[in-house]
Every structure is written in structure tokens, then in C-alpha cells.
Amino acid sequence: MIQADFRPKEASDSSLGFEPIAPSRAFEEIAAQIRELVATGRLKPGDRLPAERDLSAKFKVSRNTLREALRALELSGMIELRKGAAGGAFVLPGSSGVVVNGLRDLYHLGAIKPDHLTEARVWLSEMVVRVACERMTEEDLAALEANVAAAAKADKAGNFQVRADLHREFHNLLAAATHNPIVQITMEGVMEVMREFVKAIGPSVNAYTLPSRRRLLKHLRARDADAAVAEMSKFLERLQANYMELWNSRKQ
Secondary structure, eight states: OOOOOOOOEEOOHHHHTOOOOOSTTHHHHHHHHHHHHHHTTSSOTTEEOOOHHHHHHHHTOOHHHHHHHHHHHHHTTSEEEEOSTTOEEEEOOOOTHHHHHHHHHHHHHTSSOHHHHHHHHHHHHHHHHHHHHHHOOHHHHHHHHHHHHHHHHHHHHTOHHHHHHHHHHHHHHHHHTTTOHHHHHHHHHHHHHHHHHHHHHOOOOOSSHHHHHHHHHHHHHTTOHHHHHHHHHHHHHHHHHHHHHHHHHHHO
8 A cells, every 4th residue: 555654743823724613424524624724724734733631722622532533544544543652643655445445345235346347457557567567677677577476486385365365466466567556546446346256246266367377467568558458458358257257146
């Protein structure tokens, strides 16, 4: 997941301009004000919010209401609540986990159907391969080659769970090779939902993933975007047809 470290400093409550809150859904209004301060740059990643006592006085709310707002912001990935003498509420630099968890929840709630998932995966992967072919570095290629070697080793050892994890990670490494964080986060989310989908249909064995990976790497090394996209598309169409067949037979 994409993260960065920042040195913490405490923001001054007098400079932030917090406003008193109306009683109705007060915790949501508090959270909205803090989000706005982050959006405008008055609160930055690594900043520590003023103490609970000072914040509740500024907002004119109880500490329980304030804590409810802080917990909501923590769940959304905006802040981190730390305990101890050096603790407090700290603004986070951001994490792809919020998006990934959101997509996974949508899948479990039924808002994302298996056919949506498989279709989106094919479209996204084609774009990722084409862009990665243009932008990837030697380090990116080395990471992909190491992944395929590790997957082959796991396959030979009969460790199918490790192999499956490595196959999913291959797609995340490809997305990272685009050097676009939005693409990378989106792929992480799709592959996490894919993990849940595959877990639901059960394990399946195929002999075509590793040979396809090796052909794809050859095309990527040659910077042959058209051949690389064609290889990925052919592989995914075959894989997704297999997945949907297993899914449909499971529903019967």
C-alpha cells in the first residue's frame, strides 16, 4: 500500500479556526471541519491535532461527541489515534487501504457483481500493460521476474496458496510499473476483490498462467506494447471464462 512518513508537529488550535458545532449530528460536522482543514492545507500529514480538552471547548461539544468524530476520521483513514504520553490524533499521509476496503465491502454487499469484476479487470489490465511497457524501469522488470520465479517455485512445491498470492501480486507490480498512484490503488482494490471472489469459488488449477507470464515478460522487455497487451488479454479472457464457469456451477 502507498504510504509516506512525515515528522509530526502539533497544529495550533487558535490558527485553525474551528467553529462551534450545532448539536444535531455534531460528530459529522466536526469531522467535516477537520477534513476541510486538511483539504485547504491548514492541517498537513504528520500534524497532531490539539488535545481533546481544547478541541471540545472550541467546538462546544462533549468529549464523547468529539471522540466519535475522531473515531470516524480514523476509520476513514484520515487520522491515526495514538495512545500514551506522546499520543494524540495525527493526520495521516493517506493510504490505499481505504479504497481497497471500500471496494471489498461493495463486493460483499452485492453492489459489485462477478461479471463487473471480471470485465473491469480485463479493461484495467490492458491499460496497465500498455502504460507499464512505456514507463517501467529495470527495477520494475526485475521485481516482475522475481515474482514469476517465486510463483514457479511455489507451483513446483505444491504450495498453491502462495502461488495464488504471487499471481495476484504480479498484477499489483505491473500497476506499480505505471508509476501512477491512482492506477496502482485501483489495481490493488480490484485484486483484493478478486481474492474474495476466488475464495468464494474455490481453488482451481491451470497450467497456462506461468507460461503466459514468461511470454508477457519477454514482450515487456522488448517494449512491444501491442504484443504484451495481446498476451495479457488472451490470458485474462481464458482465466475469466474459467472463473465464471466455476461461479455459475457453484450457484446451481
